[in-house]
Amino acid sequence: MDLYNMSGSPSTRAVMMTAKAVGVEFNSIQVNTFVGEQLEPWFVKINPQHTIPTLVDNGFAIWETRAIVVYLVEKYGKDDSLYPKDPQKQALINQRLFFDMGTLYEGIAKYFFPLLRTGKPGTQENLEKLNAAFDLLNTFLDGQDYVAGNQLSVADIVILATVSTTEMVDFDLKKFPNVDRWYKNAQKVTPGWDENLKSVYFFHYRSSNVSVAMPNMDLYNFPMSPASRAIQMVAKALGLELNSKVINTMEGDQLKPEFVKINPQHTIPTLVDNGFAIWESRAIAVYLVEKYGKPDSPLYPKDPQKRALINQRLYFDMGTLYDALSKYFFPIFRTGKFGDQEALDKANAAFGFLNTFLEGQEFVAGNQLTVADIVLLATVSTVEMFAFDLSKFPNVERWLKNAPKVTPGWEQNVESLQQGKKFLEGIQAKEKEAKA
Structure with a gap:
């Protein structure tokens, strides 16, 4: 189950908390909308509307946060408490979800999100609409601990993700006492709240400092x-x-x-x-x-065993794979010829090791994309500049073919490879002319 997402966004956080509540885990694949990754062909093929988050569950693709959270509960929930089967209870939850999308989230997006692009919030009119949205939520919560009924539901989780976005900015929830009370209580009863808050703070850090x-x-x-x-x-x-x-x-x-x-x-x-x-x-x-990276980024997790495996693969790349490929392939740029048979044997042996590492695995160091994959993919993809048959190493070939789907910046990598191929062809053409 892959979740294409952008860490820190309210929509992503809502799905993450729902997943925590029903006990499922995702392969998190980052799509950075700040740099336009959602418009890349490989993602548009998955989601022609090119929005995040997008969930792919064994080939089934679904997007729009509120549709995803309901799907997760209906398919993986141990019971229907988060989204009851009773039509009236469902209707109330659905109303709150649509209220979030069309009123509350829209209000926050139009007033606060310009800060991420321009450093300034929206207009006074935007602020007034946002306050009106919080007034409505305050009314919904009058005399209630939850936004839709007498127990926690996906409506609470989604709206909590939206409201917690105000942690990034100077916004006083005390003006809306029912919302303030609900918000403080929701933190105690909502699975994944700590991770949600960390993502909010990280998103704020990224948007205000990294740029x-x-x-x-x-x-x-x-x-x-x-x-x-x-x-x-x-x-x-x-x-x-x-x-x-x-x-x-x-x-x-x-x-x-x-x-x-x-x-x-x-x-x-x-x-x-x-x-x-x-x-x-x-x-x-x-x-x-x-x-x-985000705290405990899957690209290089904090867990010592996971790091050790990633580090081993990185040292393998430098000392074995990259070393072997450079000694066999790279001489052609200087001499017009590949390395000797011994160099080829070492390259094949290195690919053999990598093929073994990838036996039964989609990634080289664990169950998700890490810096080890990215570094090794850069090395292995170099063979696309030459006539080298990877079919002798089926696991490596499978892993390389999957790379365009999961590796950010893959198209740029391919463009650089094509430049290298043209450069090599130019060298070979000059050698032919010299011999003629």
């Missing part, structure tokens, strides 16, 4: 290189924009004094984040997730 830091984040790179492509995909997964500064290693840019001053090891990619310089792509990937 400021991004213009000062420079990535010195060579776009065709696997290491550079890996960092571009990690950045995409985190919604970061890096100021790309191309270092053409074929012309020796990495040896120029101004670059050696930044990185005395003169390797690419090198990241400079507000004066802090770090190199080695795998170290950069982990750093970006640790600093700019």
Whole structure:
């Protein structure tokens, strides 16, 4: 069950809390609407309306938060308490859900969400409509502990996700005493509340701080290189924009004094984040997730065992897979020929190891996409520049074919590969001319 979502958004938080209440888990796939990922062809194919969150449950795709939460309760709920079968109780819950979508959520979106784009809230008219929406909710809650009946329902969960968005801003709920009372009580009885609050605060941090830091984040790179492509995909997964500064290693840019001053090891990619310089792509990937990812990001979780497995795969990439591929394939850029038979044997052995890691798994280090997948995908996808048959490694081939569906920034990775392929074809054409 995949949930395409954007962490911190009220809609996503509503679905997450409902999932917690019914005891289901998702494979969380981030879709960053700030950078337009919802418009990418692979996502539009899943959801032509290109909205988040979107749930895909064994091939069944459904979107619109309120439709998703009802579906989850009806299919996976242990009972019908969150969405009773009684028509009158259902009707009241449905009314509150439509009220949230058309009145309350719309009011919050039009007044508060401009802050994320412009740094300023909406107009006075927007504020008045928002206050009117809270007045209505206050009326619904007069003498009641829940928004639709005498027990917690999906209506409470959805509206709670919406109202908790006000934690990001200076908005006094005490003006609406019934809402304030309900909100304080809801926190005690709603599964997943702590995770909801963390996501609110993280979303606020991302929207108010990361955008400021991004213009000062420079990535010195060579776009065709696997290491550079890996960092571009990690950045995409985190919604970061890096100021790309191309270092053409074929012309020796990495040896120029101004670059050696930044990185005395003169390797690419090198990241400079507000004066802090770090190199080695795998170290950069982990750093970006640790600093700019959501708390306990699935890309690099806090759990020591999960991290250990991810780290093992990252070291495997550097010391075995990337090393083998670079020694067999990369000589063609300098000499016009691949490496020797020994180099090919080592490349095949490395792919054999990776094939074993992927036996019965969709991802290389656990049950979800991590930085290990992104880094290894950047390495493995390099073979698409050459005539190399991956069918000998069926698990690797399957994993690579799945990459466009789950890996943010995959299209940019492919574009860089195509540039590399054209560059190689140019070298080969010049060699033919020289021989002629």
